[in-house]
Amino acid sequence: MAQESDVNMTGAASKEERVVLANDASNLPVAPDSEERAAKRLKVDGPAKLKESHSVEKMVDGPAKPEERNDVEKTVPAGRREDAPANEDDAKKPDIIDSRDRRNGNAPIKKEYLIEVSASKNSSEAVDDDEAEGRGDNANGEPWRDDRDVGGKGKGKKDKRKKGQNTERTFGKFDDALPLCNSRAFYAEFSPRECKYGDRCKLCHDLRKYLGEGRRDDVETFGGKCPVFEQYGSCPSGWKCRFVKSHMKEVEREDGRKELVLADNSKPAEKTKADGTAEGNGDNGEQKREPGNDEPEERRLGVFNVVPMAHKIELNRKRTNFTKADQYIKWTNQEAELGNEFHHRKKGQSTEGIDDLRARFVDPPFKASEKRRLYFGPETPTLAPLTTQGNLPFRRLCVELGCQVTYSEMAMGMQLLQGSKADWTLMKAHESEVSPPKFSPGKTYVFDNYDNARDLKFGAQISGNQPWMVTKVADVLNRFCPHLRLIDLNCGCPIDMVFKSGGGSALLESQAKMERMIRGMNVMSGEIPVTAKIRTGVKNNRPTATQLLGRLAFGAREHRERLGAPGCAAVTLHGRSREQRYTNKADWGYIGECAALIKSYNAQKDALTDTVVEPDASTLPNAKDGRMYFLGNGDCYSHVDYFDNIDKAHVDSVMIGRGALIKPWIFEEIEKGQYLDKSSSERLGYIEKFVRYGLEAWGSDELGIGFTRRFLLEWLSFAHRYVPIGLLEYLPPSLNDRPPAYKGRDELETLMASTNYKDWIKITEMFLGPVHPGFQFMPKHKSNSYEAEG
Numbered sequence: 001m002a003q004e005s006d007v008n009m010t011g012a013a014s015k016e017e018r019v020v021l022a023n024d025a026s027n028l029p030v031a032p033d034s035e036e037r038a039a040k041r042l043k044v045d046g047p048a049k050l051k052e053s054h055s056v057e058k059m060v061d062g063p064a065k066p067e068e069r070n071d072v073e074k075t076v077p078a079g080r081r082e083d084a085p086a087n088e089d090d091a092k093k094p095d096i097i098d099s100r101d102r103r104n105g106n107a108p109i110k111k112e113y114l115i116e117v118s119a120s121k122n123s124s125e126a127v128d129d130d131e132a133e134g135r136g137d138n139a140n141g142e143p144w145r146d147d148r149d150v151g152g153k154g155k156g157k158k159d160k161r162k163k164g165q166n167t168e169r170t171f172g173k174f175d176d177a178l179p180l181c182n183s184r185a186f187y188a189e190f191s192p193r194e195c196k197y198g199d200r201c202k203l204c205h206d207l208r209k210y211l212g213e214g215r216r217d218d219v220e221t222f223g224g225k226c227p228v229f230e231q232y233g234s235c236p237s238g239w240k241c242r243f244v245k246s247h248m249k250e251v252e253r254e255d256g257r258k259e260l261v262l263a264d265n266s267k268p269a270e271k272t273k274a275d276g277t278a279e280g281n282g283d284n285g286e287q288k289r290e291p292g293n294d295e296p297e298e299r300r301l302g303v304f305n306v307v308p309m310a311h312k313i314e315l316n317r318k319r320t321n322f323t324k325a326d327q328y329i330k331w332t333n334q335e336a337e338l339g340n341e342f343h344h345r346k347k348g349q350s351t352e353g354i355d356d357l358r359a360r361f362v363d364p365p366f367k368a369s370e371k372r373r374l375y376f377g378p379e380t381p382t383l384a385p386l387t388t389q390g391n392l393p394f395r396r397l398c399v400e401l402g403c404q405v406t407y408s409e410m411a412m413g414m415q416l417l418q419g420s421k422a423d424w425t426l427m428k429a430h431e432s433e434v435s436p437p438k439f440s441p442g443k444t445y446v447f448d449n450y451d452n453a454r455d456l457k458f459g460a461q462i463s464g465n466q467p468w469m470v471t472k473v474a475d476v477l478n479r480f481c482p483h484l485r486l487i488d489l490n491c492g493c494p495i496d497m498v499f500k501s502g503g504g505s506a507l508l509e510s511q512a513k514m515e516r517m518i519r520g521m522n523v524m525s526g527e528i529p530v531t532a533k534i535r536t537g538v539k540n541n542r543p544t545a546t547q548l549l550g551r552l553a554f555g556a557r558e559h560r561e562r563l564g565a566p567g568c569a570a571v572t573l574h575g576r577s578r579e580q581r582y583t584n585k586a587d588w589g590y591i592g593e594c595a596a597l598i599k600s601y602n603a604q605k606d607a608l609t610d611t612v613v614e615p616d617a618s619t620l621p622n623a624k625d626g627r628m629y630f631l632g633n634g635d636c637y638s639h640v641d642y643f644d645n646i647d648k649a650h651v652d653s654v655m656i657g658r659g660a661l662i663k664p665w666i667f668e669e670i671e672k673g674q675y676l677d678k679s680s681s682e683r684l685g686y687i688e689k690f691v692r693y694g695l696e697a698w699g700s701d702e703l704g705i706g707f708t709r710r711f712l713l714e715w716l717s718f719a720h721r722y723v724p725i726g727l728l729e730y731l732p733p734s735l736n737d738r739p740p741a742y743k744g745r746d747e748l749e750t751l752m753a754s755t756n757y758k759d760w761i762k763i764t765e766m767f768l769g770p771v772h773p774g775f776q777f778m779p780k781h782k783s784n785s786y787e788a789e790g
Contacts, residue, residue, distance in 0.1 A: 107737040108729040115741040172776035174706030178204045178214025186238035189260040218245050219769040227692045228700050232301045233265035240701035302431040305481040307424045315419035325475045325524055327365045329468045368522045371529045373450040374569050376629045376653040378646050379438045380404040381670050384657035385461040389714055393693035396430045402667035404437040406458050410490050413464030413473045427481050433458035434483045456485040463490040465502035471520030478526040487525055492535040494578045505578035508538050511551050515566050522567030529569035538578045545594050553601050553628050570629035572655050586634025592649035598630040631655050637735035639669040659735055661718035677725040680749035691767040709764045713777050716760040
């Protein structure tokens with residue numbers, strides 16, 4: 001972007017400013033530096049012929065030239081695609097439009113937007129995202145791997161850490177120069193809380209010194225007003241807020257002294273403590289808080305599943321009561337030992353026989369509770385569990401744009417049992433996620449007794465490598481997180497750190513262990529249903545999902561008569577193997593085969609094998625017939641992909657991962673059934689919403705702004721790949737296509753398409769002000785296996 005721009009880099013662009021920018025910029029020549037920035041993308045040369053003539057111009061009312069476009073949203077109906085030319089001019093167009101070849105994975109951008117560039121790349125350019133997901137090779141010709149994949153020591157490991165990977169990546173230190181003690185952070189100047197560390201405390205206790213010297217100046221974006229305070233009437237960041245001048249005042253007391261106080265305009269119903277009792281307010285509207293209620297998370301409004309610190313401490317000190325879970329774990333361990341002995345005798349054709357072992361089998365100490373009914377259908381597009389980017393602000397944005405089901409980021413089971421604050425934070429949900437998903441009664445099949453009013457949008461995904469671990473995790477999630485739609489077991493994570501420990505995709509080859517994990521979780525999860533997410537298999541040439549589905553639906557053959565089904569309510573299949581990670585296209589043909597198998601299970605269970613016996617109805621989580629929902633996952637990038645997958649693969653619904661990262665409004669496209677040509681100002685509006693939601697979730701202090709900037713930059717590392725519909729020669733767009741060098745319809749659109757991470761930082765500065773001197777951000781390199789989908 002040129003230095004003289006309509007967008008103030010130190011102030012947030014208002015809605016009117018963004019509209020003016022988009023309209024004015026479309027009538028002006030693109031600034032030279034904009035072309036240089038766009039030219040940083042590599043253009044692949046080679047002859048090409050278009051096999052299809054699906055032009056966007058055929059789907060809108062007449063061809064649109066760059067100078068005729070404006071800020072108004074263009075909608076492209078899905079049903080107006082035809083192979084014949086729309087007019088004589090189109091029929092006269094040559095087959096060869098330019099030197100691009102669609103088969104090489106290049107986005108079909110119209111010729112007038114292309115920029116001729118040399119085959120050189122700028123050193124600050126972010127490398128292709130698919131390479132970051134494991135497709136590219138390093139300088140030694142070896143596959144790039146995540147830091148979590150590195151098992152050795154020495155120089156190789158040291159080199160790996162320098163490559164800016166997702167794990168071990170540092171974002172610098174972004175904190176106040178003189179941190180303020182929490183005993184002063186939320187209280188009026190003359191009535192602070194007593195610091196429990198006393199003279200040993202090394203933090204600042206002088207409020208005026210902190211405001212004058214210990215922090216950076218207030219952020220001037222959003223008109224200098226704190227977005228959190230404007231929304232809720234109070235700010236949980238207290239004096240640390242970077243917008244504190246908008247909600248503080250100096251009050252003169254009777255003795256003539258002037259006291260700094262925090263304003264509080266929140267409603268009385270919102271002024272509650274963690275235990276639900278009301279808080280009082282002091283004179284002049286200043287904020288008064290009870291001692292011990294200092295956790296910022298406990299003061300976030302509109303957030304659910306907030307686990308008190310006392311529970312985390314009990315978990316960390318191993319004081320949590322797991323009596324019921326221990327009883328079941330003891331039984332399942334004995335069951336596993338007998339099962340192994342039974343298997344070895346039968347396999348070895350031992351003369352001892354197996355009658356004595358049959359007599360030693362006992363029933364479990366207790367059965368699973370009746371589960372809350374689930375529903376997945378065409379009207380419930382689902383957001384995949386997204387590592388790093390599946391945070392609360394991004395999920396909240398997706399729900400606002402039409403997403404009906406969301407998942408937490410993958411939480412590690414052992415860390416949850418150890419009371420890790422970071423992993424328990426992943427369980428938090430926004431109030432928009434605890435509302436029921438969309439449901440159309442009578443249009444699709446649902447289970448008996450399904451109550452949409454009791455259903456939720458938000459589910460938790462966990463990872464574990466032992467049955468006892470996930471059994472206890474399901475127990476504590478049921479007790480501490482009441483607002484969960486389901487608990488999903490990750491059986492597809494491909495990274496080596498998880499795989500080598502026996503979790504994630506390693507469970508695909510440990511089917512007996514996976515079954516015990518599902519059974520244990522189902523018993524201890526109360527009324528919360530249990531689901532699983534799997535891949536096609538570990539190796540490309542050895543898919544195992546078909547065998548897994550039968551086991552998840554009905555259990556092992558030797559257990560079906562005695563124990564019934566494991567209780568898996570739904571399965572999501574990612575159409576790639578562990579070996580593929582995120583490369584190549586998802587195999588929707590295989591997903592369709594598995595969906596057909598599920599349909600046959602649901603329609604006639606007795607046809608599975610000769611030994612199938614009607615399972616115990618209490619073990620079936622959704623209905624007396626044991627029907628299990630089945631979702632597909634992989635490469636969904638438009639409403640056309642979504643409905644094609646449902647119609648052709650016959651899945652109940654589709655889970656969307658990277659497609660939502662690139663364009664979160666894909667859920668809106670699915671709801672409306674048409675392409676949406678989002679203008680640059682609209683997309684900037686979504687970024688502004690993400691920033692506001694981030695400040696609410698992580699705080700408006702220096703740390704909160706730093707976290708918001710970090711996760712926004714991570715999102716922009718995907719979002720810059722979006723190519724506007726109006727720039728494409730034909731549809732549908734492909735998730736795996738990469739654009740050649742091109743310029744947008746206005747300067748802002750060109751900036752948002754930049755692959756230079758320094759331009760992404762400029763976008764964050766529009767809303768979050770100048771970057772903290774200690775903040776560091778480098779783009780994801782080839783070696784970064786950024787696992788977008790858990």
